Amino acid sequence: MSLTLHHLNRSRSERLIWLMEELGVDYDLVRHKRDPQVNLAPAALGDIHPMGKAPLLVHDGQVIAESGAIALYLLEHFDPEYKLHPAPKSANRAAFFEWLHGAEGAVFLPFLMNTYIAATGLEDSLLSQYMAGERAKALSAIEARLNASPWFAGDEFSAADIMMGFQLEAAEERGGLPEGSPVHGWLERVRARDGHKRMRAVTAED
Ligand SMILES: N[C@@H](CCC(=O)N[C@@H](CS)C(=O)NCC(=O)O)C(=O)O
Numbered sequence: 001m002s003l004t005l006h007h008l009n010r011s012r013s014e015r016l017i018w019l020m021e022e023l024g025v026d027y028d029l030v031r032h033k034r035d036p037q038v039n040l041a042p043a044a045l046g047d048i049h050p051m052g053k054a055p056l057l058v059h060d061g062q063v064i065a066e067s068g069a070i071a072l073y074l075l076e077h078f079d080p081e082y083k084l085h086p087a088p089k090s091a092n093r094a095a096f097f098e099w100l101h102g103a104e105g106a107v108f109l110p111f112l113m114n115t116y117i118a119a120t121g122l123e124d125s126l127l128s129q130y131m132a133g134e135r136a137k138a139l140s141a142i143e144a145r146l147n148a149s150p151w152f153a154g155d156e157f158s159a160a161d162i163m164m165g166f167q168l169e170a171a172e173e174r175g176g177l178p179e180g181s182p183v184h185g186w187l188e189r190v191r192a193r194d195g196h197k198r199m200r201a202v203t204a205e206d
Pocket of ligand 1: 010
């Protein structure tokens, strides 16, 4: 069995490192560096998959792109006891799907757009105003969820928390989390996990 993760420095691919560390699977890590001028991925990633983005997983020769797809693929292969995801048709399955996919969907977009808005000097634009409203909505949905349960899929930590981690750590770093937000407590719980610590040891070299 061969399992390789292509990781881009300072990127969403850290979520898959974290998931594999939590699962305890053996994997090879190939590190790629962003172009310092334009911040984009190197051409080497485009040689593996036409989108040329990270993360990319290669399992016994099969290439898989998209963080959410990779996470579900890894769970299917390496989490037969459902330690990091609720079992099919169990009560927390719907919430698990919602947050696992929301992390790359409606929840993520307004946070991501903030980066592009700042990079292109559009802070005073209508787009920026619109995205600020969307970000407030996303944050309020996140906070409602974390006020109702300790983890995104309910009482148990799951891969949905891992998928949400990247954007919430980035939001905290940019001062985007209000004082008293339940996200602060969630971040503390996340950072207490050995899997998260091991992921940070790997990404420290980024
Ligand atoms: N929805 C994709 C997004 C992939 C993506 O945009 N990755 C970024 C890293 S955060 C990337 O490779 N950026 C460099 C580039 O686009 O050249 C996923 O979740 O895997």
